[in-house]
Amino acid sequence: xxxxxxxxxxxxxxxxxxxxxxxxxxxxxxxxxxxxxxxxxxxxxxxxxxxxxxxxxxxxxxxxxxxxxxxxxxxxxxxxxxxxxxxxxxxxxxxxxxxxxxxxxxxxxxxxxxxxxxxxxxxxxxxxxxxxxxxxxxxxxxxxxxxxxxxxxxxxxxxxxxxxxxxxxxxxxxxxxxxxxxxxxxxxxxxxxxxxxxxxxxxxxxxxxxxxxxxxxxxxxxxxxxxxxxxxxxxxxxxxxxxxxxxxxxxxxxxxxxxxxxxxxxxxxxxxxxxxxxxxxxxxxxxxxxxxxxxxxxxxxxxxxxxxxxxxxxxxxxxxxxxxxxxxxxxxxxxxxxxxxxxxxxxxxxxxxxxxxxxxxxxxxxxxxxxxxxxxxxxxxxxxxxxxxxxxxxxxxxxxxxxxxxxxxxxxxxxxxxxxxxxxxxxxxxxxxxxxxxxxxxxxxxxxxxxxxxxxxxxxxxxxxxxxxxxxxxxxxxxxxxxxxxxxxxxxxxxxxxxxxxxxxxxxxxxxxxxxxxxxxxxxxxxxxxxxxxxxxxxxxxxxxxxxxxxxxxxxxxxxxxxxxxxxxxxxxxxxxxxxxxxxxxxxxxxxxxxxxxxxxxxxxxxxxxxxx
Amino acid sequence: xxxxxxxxxxxxxxxxxxxxxxxxxxxxxxxxxxxxxxxxxxxxxxxxxxxxxxxxxxxxxxxxxxxxxxxxxxxxxxxx
Numbered sequence: 001x002x003x004x005x006x007x008x009x010x011x012x013x014x015x016x017x018x019x020x021x022x023x024x025x026x027x028x029x030x031x032x033x034x035x036x037x038x039x040x041x042x043x044x045x046x047x048x049x050x051x052x053x054x055x056x057x058x059x060x061x062x063x064x065x066x067x068x069x070x071x072x073x074x075x076x077x078x079x080x081x082x083x084x085x086x087x088x089x090x091x092x093x094x095x096x097x098x099x100x101x102x103x104x105x106x107x108x109x110x111x112x113x114x115x116x117x118x119x120x121x122x123x124x125x126x127x128x129x130x131x132x133x134x135x136x137x138x139x140x141x142x143x144x145x146x147x148x149x150x151x152x153x154x155x156x157x158x159x160x161x162x163x164x165x166x167x168x169x170x171x172x173x174x175x176x177x178x179x180x181x182x183x184x185x186x187x188x189x190x191x192x193x194x195x196x197x198x199x200x201x202x203x204x205x206x207x208x209x210x211x212x213x214x215x216x217x218x219x220x221x222x223x224x225x226x227x228x229x230x231x232x233x234x235x236x237x238x239x240x241x242x243x244x245x246x247x248x249x250x251x252x253x254x255x256x257x258x259x260x261x262x263x264x265x266x267x268x269x270x271x272x273x274x275x276x277x278x279x280x281x282x283x284x285x286x287x288x289x290x291x292x293x294x295x296x297x298x299x300x301x302x303x304x305x306x307x308x309x310x311x312x313x314x315x316x317x318x319x320x321x322x323x324x325x326x327x328x329x330x331x332x333x334x335x336x337x338x339x340x341x342x343x344x345x346x347x348x349x350x351x352x353x354x355x356x357x358x359x360x361x362x363x364x365x366x367x368x369x370x371x372x373x374x375x376x377x378x379x380x381x382x383x384x385x386x387x388x389x390x391x392x393x394x395x396x397x398x399x400x401x402x403x404x405x406x407x408x409x410x411x412x413x414x415x416x417x418x419x420x421x422x423x424x425x426x427x428x429x430x431x432x433x434x435x436x437x438x439x440x441x442x443x444x445x446x447x448x449x450x451x452x453x454x455x456x457x458x459x460x461x462x463x464x465x466x467x468x469x470x471x472x473x474x475x476x477x478x479x480x481x482x483x484x485x486x487x488x489x490x491x492x493x494x495x496x497x498x499x500x501x502x503x504x505x506x507x508x509x510x511x512x513x514x515x516x517x518x519x520x521x522x523x524x525x526x527x528x529x530x531x532x533x534x535x536x537x538x539x540x541x542x543x544x545x546x547x548x549x550x551x552x553x554x555x556x557x558x559x560x561x562x563x564x565x566x567x568x569x570x571x572x573x574x575x576x577x578x579x580x581x582x583x584x585x586x587x588x589x590x591x592x593x594x595x596x597x598x599x600x601x602x603x604x605x606x607x608x609x610x611x612x613x
Numbered sequence: 614x615x616x617x618x619x620x621x622x623x624x625x626x627x628x629x630x631x632x633x634x635x636x637x638x639x640x641x642x643x644x645x646x647x648x649x650x651x652x653x654x655x656x657x658x659x660x661x662x663x664x665x666x667x668x669x670x671x672x673x674x675x676x677x678x679x680x681x682x683x684x685x686x687x688x689x690x691x692x693x
Contacts, residue, residue: 219639221619232622243633434692438685445681449672463672463680470684523621527649530656534663547667566664572629591625598660605659 021050028058030094033087034175035166041357044265045364048258049165052371055254056162062152066095067118068159070105074122075129075163077106077187079338083170084163086177108188117146125160132377133286140214140380150215154248157378161371168370171338172346172363212380213244220246227256236584237384239293241372244381255375262368268361272301273324276311277365278372280328281335283312287373292385300582306483323352327362335366385583386573422486429477437477441470444487447568448494451578454560455498457552462498469497484577491564491578524595526602534605550600558593565590615643620650628657 021043025032039045057068073088085106092102104112109122124143128135143153220243222229231238245252263274275297282290291312298308310318315328330349334341349359375381422443428436441448448469453462473493480489531537538546551559564575565586576586603609620643626632627640644651 213633217633217635219615219636221615222622223616223619237626240633243636432692434685434688437688438681441681441684445677446671449677450670453670463676466677466680467684470681471687474684474688524653526656527652529652530659534659535666540667543663544667544669547664547669551664551669562664563670566661567667567669569665587625591628594628594657594660594664597664598657601660601663602656605656605663 021047024050024054024058029091031178034178035083035087035170035173038173038175039169039360039364042268042360042364044261045360048261048364048368049169051254051257051261052162052165055250056155056158061248062149062155063121063159066092066097067121068155069095069097070112070114070118071122071125071156071159072163072166073102074105074109074126075160076167077109078126078129079167080187081167081170083175083177084166086179090179107186117148120146121148121152121156125156125163128157128160128374128378129164132374135377135380137212137214137380151247153215154245154251154379157375158245158248158251160378161374164374165367165371168335168338168367169363171341172334172366173360174343212382213240214380215244215247217244217246220249225249225252227253231256236588240381240384241289241293241376244379245375258368258371262361262364268355268357269365272298272303273327273362274365275301276315276320276324276328277331277362278369279308279312280315281331281366281369282373284332284336285370285373287376289376289381289383290369290373292383296385296576296582296584299576299580300585304580305577309483323354326352327354330359331362331366331369334363335370385576386571420485420487423482426477426480426482426486429474430480437474440486441473444490447487448490450563450568451491451494451560452498454551454563455495455556456501457556457559461501465494465497465501468500469494472497485574488574488578492580495579524599526599526606528602528606528608530602530605531607531609538605546601546604547597550597553600554593554596558589558596561586561589562593562597566594614646615639617643617647617650620644620647624654624657627654628661 022032022036025036036046036049039049057065057072059065061068063071069088069092073085073092076084076088089102089106092105093099101112109126110119112119114122120143124135124139127139140153143156148156220228222232222238228238228242231242242252242256245255263271263278269277275294279291279294279298282294295305295308295312298311299305303311307318311320311328315325318325320328326348330345333345346359349362350356354362422440425436425440425443429440449462449466452465452469453459456462456465469490473490476493480486535543551562554562560579561575564570564578565572570578572583572586572590575581575590576583579586581589620640623632623636623640627637632640644654
């Protein structure tokens with residue numbers, strides 16, 4: 001094997017033979033694939049892929065190695081990825097697969113000599129790789145009928161995801177084939193259209209909760225599986241994406257390593273750039289789960305909810321720089337319209353000043369995204385958060401004959417016409433109709449007041465701030481663009497009015513989401529049993545007084561979350577939007593606020609207490 | 614059986630009824646055998662119920678009417 005290889009845009013690059021991860025391939029395959037060599041400028045990308053390959057492919061699992069290689073080759077053939085075809089052919093051949101069988105897999109897998117279950121499994125993988133959103137629980141049930149257990153199903157989904165990871169990288173990096181490409185037999189299976197959602201019907205989304213995951217997901221403790229402890233610490237929660245794969249801790253470990261290696265470093269692309277790539281490519285793949293995750297991640301990185309939503313729906317209308325928009329265009333094309341991708345797309349980024357390392361990393365992030373989208377769709381993993389309403393509205397009912405990519409203008413149109421219950425009055429008020437404005441204000445009086453008292457902690461102050469809020473709302477209503485609910489916007493006006501008041505009285509209390517308080521250390525102390533029905537031993541007025549006093553004891557950042565969630569009964573997602581926080585941050589504050597309130601109420605409501613407030 | 618610490622790590626989602634059936638099974642089992650966690654769960658559930666039904670910080674109409682009237686009157690005057 002030559003020391004230097006031609007690798008598409010990266011040109012001639014010296015290969016560092018001492019890289020450990022490459023040894024995995026040398027040992028298993030007897031050579032180092034050029035796809036890995038092409039990433040040698042960023043060794044952590046090689047290490048990430050090596051871990052995925054080792055856990056998923058290079059060893060026998062629930063699926064034998066040769067069956068896995070058949071899946072990898074069939075997906076590559078389906079996508080007409082010549083690099084991966086050459087690689088897969090060589091590996092299968094070295095495992096003893098007959099030439100005629102390989103030819104059949106390349107031209108028409110239906111003619112290969114496969115047992116009925118093997119054919120069923122392969123067809124499932126091809127369906128998942130071509131059109132992930134169309135996979136249903138029914139597909140999983142059919143695999144079970146053919147005798148496949150949940151571990152096999154998890155592995156089949158992950159292998160398909162790995163195939164797409166490889167193909168995405170191969171399109172981006174254009175490595176020279178490791179072996180002379182054979183003359184391919186003519187392909188008889190109809191070629192798929194680009195993207196993973198080419199034929200999604202009107203029922204093609206699984207946005208609604210309660211349908212997944214499709215496989216068993218036994219409880220896995222952070223104590224016995226330390227990577228979960230790390231995730232808990234870094235994310236504040238363990239995403240369902242990982243919880244759904246607990247049948248295979250070894251795969252999970254490899255995925256978590258890959259996620260950590262590819263997404264966490266900040267020295268090439270920033271976290272915001274990477275999360276934006278994950279968001280736009282997931283959106284183009286119509287993957288609601290991943291859209292919700294990455295919108296929240298961007299909010300956690302300091303973007304507003306509106307800006308994150310806008311990137312998901314149409315990044316060209318966002319406030320990103322021209323260069324970052326081009327980066328996202330590159331990723332969307334690479335991730336979903338691979339057959340149109342050409343070296344010109346890379347050249348465009350280079351012309352905008354992106355370095356080869358940055359382009360390489362963006363390709364790896366896109367590949368990882370397609371891996372994650374595929375695993376999520378294959379296993380039917382339930383969202384951790386509500387899907388941003390704008391995206392949900394735009395993707396819930398894609399056109400029956402969906403084009404290769406959801407037309408962006410169609411999405412924008414749908415967002416622009418989104419209406420909440422207030423929109424008619426808002427439009428009138430924006431036209432200067434004072435009666436309409438008054439009606440709106442009366443509709444949301446309690447919400448505004450509660451937001452104010454939550455921050456200010458004082459009824460008289462809150463009533464004064466109410467007046468400021470209403471005047472400010474009227475002054476700025478012309479700037480409300482309808483991208484969020486009107487009530488969300490009103491709360492943000494109230495919040496600003498309250499914070500202004502706090503600043504005026506030089507109060508140091510802060511609602512800054514960056515407050516670095518360790519929320520995990522709070523532990524309840526009161527462990528006396530409560531009365532069976534506290535409401536029966538106290539009057540409504542007593543209970544209300546107790547709750548109000550207890551709430552006023554909380555720090556504002558906890559108080560506002562409890563008030564909006566438990567008294568105003570807003571969803572966690574809506575609370576997060578109104579406060580400009582990520583959902584995990586709200587969940588953490590909500591739990592802590594509730595527990596502190598419980599602690600405060602306990603002496604009044606335990607079985608041994610007398611009952612007077 | 615899972616430990617109290619493990620129970621507490623899942624507690625937020627358990628309260629919101631957002632855990633998978635498999636995790637719920639583990640948590641239910643723990644609750645049935647751990648008095649402290651049972652008290653914590655029971656009292657937290659009651660806290661949420663009490664707070665939700667308390668109508669706390671509801672501004673009476675006789676308080677908010679004058680505020681809104683003042684604002685509307687100012688806006689109407691400004692317009693003229």
